[in-house]
Amino acid sequence: MDLIRSRAQLLGVTGGAQDGSLDHHPGPSPFAHPPVRHLHRLPRPRATEIVVVPVGGLGRIGMNWTLYGHDGSWILVDAGIAFPGEDDTTGADAFIPDPETLRRLVGRIDALVVTHAHEDHIGAIQHVFPRLIDCPIWASPFAAAAISRRLDEAGTLDEADIRTLPVGGSFRVGRFTVCSIRVTHSVPEAVALAIFTPAGTLLHTGDFKLDPEPLIGLPTHIAAIRALGDAGLLAMVCDSTNAERDLPVTSEAQIRESFRKIFASRPGTVAVCCFGSNVVRAMSACDAAVRSGRRIALTGRSLRAHAATAESLGIIDPQDMLAEPSHLRGLDRREIALVCTGTQGEANAALARLAKGGDWRLPELGRGDTVIMSSSVIPGNEAALARVLDRLRGRGVEVLTQRDAPDGLPVHASGHAGRAELAAMHRHARPRFVIPVHGTDAHLRAHASLALGCGAEAAPVGAEGDVMSVCASGVKIIGRVVIPVIGIRRDMGALPRAAGAAKVAKRVPIPAMTAAA
Numbered sequence: 001m002d003l004i005r006s007r008a009q010l011l012g013v014t015g016g017a018q019d020g021s022l023d024h025h026p027g028p029s030p031f032a033h034p035p036v037r038h039l040h041r042l043p044r045p046r047a048t049e050i051v052v053v054p055v056g057g058l059g060r061i062g063m064n065w066t067l068y069g070h071d072g073s074w075i076l077v078d079a080g081i082a083f084p085g086e087d088d089t090t091g092a093d094a095f096i097p098d099p100e101t102l103r104r105l106v107g108r109i110d111a112l113v114v115t116h117a118h119e120d121h122i123g124a125i126q127h128v129f130p131r132l133i134d135c136p137i138w139a140s141p142f143a144a145a146a147i148s149r150r151l152d153e154a155g156t157l158d159e160a161d162i163r164t165l166p167v168g169g170s171f172r173v174g175r176f177t178v179c180s181i182r183v184t185h186s187v188p189e190a191v192a193l194a195i196f197t198p199a200g201t202l203l204h205t206g207d208f209k210l211d212p213e214p215l216i217g218l219p220t221h222i223a224a225i226r227a228l229g230d231a232g233l234l235a236m237v238c239d240s241t242n243a244e245r246d247l248p249v250t251s252e253a254q255i256r257e258s259f260r261k262i263f264a265s266r267p268g269t270v271a272v273c274c275f276g277s278n279v280v281r282a283m284s285a286c287d288a289a290v291r292s293g294r295r296i297a298l299t300g301r302s303l304r305a306h307a308a309t310a311e312s313l314g315i316i317d318p319q320d321m322l323a324e325p326s327h328l329r330g331l332d333r334r335e336i337a338l339v340c341t342g343t344q345g346e347a348n349a350a351l352a353r354l355a356k357g358g359d360w361r362l363p364e365l366g367r368g369d370t371v372i373m374s375s376s377v378i379p380g381n382e383a384a385l386a387r388v389l390d391r392l393r394g395r396g397v398e399v400l401t402q403r404d405a406p407d408g409l410p411v412h413a414s415g416h417a418g419r420a421e422l423a424a425m426h427r428h429a430r431p432r433f434v435i436p437v438h439g440t441d442a443h444l445r446a447h448a449s450l451a452l453g454c455g456a457e458a459a460p461v462g463a464e465g466d467v468m469s470v471c472a473s474g475v476k477i478i479g480r481v482v483i484p485v486i487g488i489r490r491d492m493g494a495l496p497r498a499a500g501a502a503k504v505a506k507r508v509p510i511p512a513m514t515a516a517a
C-alpha cells in the first residue's frame with residue numbers, strides 16, 4: 001500500500017458511495033464555509049457535552065468517519081474510503097483521512113463502532129486497524145465477518161480485537177453506552193447507533209431508508225427511534241444522501257416482483273448485476289430464477305463471499321438454488337440465470353467478462369439474453385460502465401437499467417431515504433439539534449433546511465474537521481482540526497512514515513479493493 005501525501009493535490013477530492021445509490025455531482029465545494037479557529041489538538045471533551053468531529057463524509061460522498069467525545073473519552077463511528085473522482089489524477093485507488101494525524105490529534109480512541117459493511121464505512125479498516133490505530137472494533141455479525149476477512153487477507157487478524165455488537169442491544173465503550181437499532185439499507189444488518197451519555201442522547205442514523213418490506217431482516221425499528229424521541233433526543237447525526245430527492249418509498253419486494261416478471265418473460269439467459277454486498281438482490285434473483293425454471297449462479301468474488309457469510313450466519317438460506325457458473329454452460333439459454341458483479345464497469349469483474357465473451361467459466365451472452373443493471377453508477381465511473389454496456393448491446397443483449405421500469409416496476413431502488421423518509425425519521429426521533437452528514441455540501445444544506453422545517457432548533461452544516469460541541473444549551477462549532485486526506489494504492493510498496501506499517505506492506509499483498517466488494 002502506498003500513501004500519497006500531496007495535500008494540495010488531494011484535499012477536496014470527492015468520491016462515490018460504495019452502494020452508488022445516489023445522483024450527485026462530485027467536485028470542490030461550491031459553498032464557502034465561514035472561517036473557524038484552527039486547533040492543533042482536540043480539546044478534552046467535558047462531562048457536560050458530546051463533541052462531534054466529522055473526520056470525513058462531509059462535502060463529499062464516501063470516507064465516512066465520525067468521532068464522538070464525552071468526558072475525556074473518544075469513540076470513532078465507521079472508517080470508510082472514498083473512491084477517486086472523475087477528474088482525479090493522483091493514481092490513488094481510494095482515499096482515507098491520514099490515520100497518523102488523527103491519532104496525534106485524539107490521543108486514545110476507545111473503540112471503532114461500525115454501522116454497516118459498505119466500503120464507504122469499512123473500506124479503510126484493513127489499512128489502518130490495528131497497527132496505525134489500535135482499539136476494539138465493534139460491528140454486527142455480518143459486518144464483523146466482512147472486516148475479519150479483510151484483516152485476515154492483510155495478515156493482521158490475529159492482532160485485531162473484533163467484537164460482535166448485538167443488533168438491537170446495548171454495549172459500553174469508553175464513557176458511552178451505545179445501543180444499536182436496526183435500519184433497512186442495501187446490505188444486511190445495517191444499524192443506527194443511539195449513543196447515551198449523562199450529557200444527553202445522540203442518534204447516529206448511519207445509512208438508512210424506511211423499506212416497508214425489506215425481504216431480509218425486519219423493517220427499520222421505528223418504535224426504538226420513537227422511544228428515543230419520547231425520552232428526549234439531544235441531537236441526530238443523519239444520512240443526507242438523498243436529501244435533495246423527492247423519491248417514492250421503495251421496497252425490495254418491488255424489485256423482487258420486477259425480477260419475477262422479467263425472468264418469466266425473457267426468452268434467453270437473464271443476468272442481474274448488483275453490488276457484491278447486496279445480498280437481498282442476489283436472493284431476489286434466485287427466487288425469480290427458481291420460479292421461472294432456471295438454474296442460477298453467483299459470479300464475482302465479493303458477491304460469493306458476502307453470500308457465503310450471510311448463509312453461514314443464517315441471514316439467507318439458498319438451499320440448493322445455487323449452481324456453479326461453469327455448470328450452466330451445457331444448459332439451454334432459457335434455463336440459465338446469473339447474478340454478477342461489475343456495476344461500475346470494472347475491467348476484471350464478471351459483467352465485463354460477460355460482455356467480452358469467451359470465458360469458459362461463464363455462459364456466452366447474445367441476442368435474446370437480458371442483463372438487468374440493479375444498481376446506480378458512482379459518479380466518475382459512467383464512461384467505464386457505458387463501454388461495457390455498449391459491448392453487451394453490440395452482442396444483441398437487452399440491457400435494462402435503473403431508468404427502465406418494465407411493467408412499471410423498478411429494477412433498482414436506492415438504499416438511502418428520500419425526502420419523505422427523512423422527514424418521517426425527523427418526526428419519529430424529534431431531535432433538538434441535527435448534524436447532516438454523508439453528503440456533498442448541496443445534500444447537507446438541503447438536509448439542514450428539511451431538519452429545520454421538521455422542528456430542529458439548529459442544523460449546522462459543517463465541514464470535515466469541524467469540532468462541534470453539543471450540550472443542552474446548544475450546538476456550536478468550536479474550531480477545526482486539519483486532517484489531510486491521503487491516497488491508497490493497493491499495488492504499491494510500503495507505507496511511508498507509519499510506524500509498523502512498512503512491515504504490513506512488505507509481508508502481504510494488499511487485497512484488491514473494488515467498488516463491488
Ligand SMILES: [Zn+2]
Nearest residue numbers: 019118185207
Ligand atoms: Zn451504505
Ligand SMILES: [Zn+2]
Nearest residue numbers: 017118120207
Ligand atoms: Zn454510506
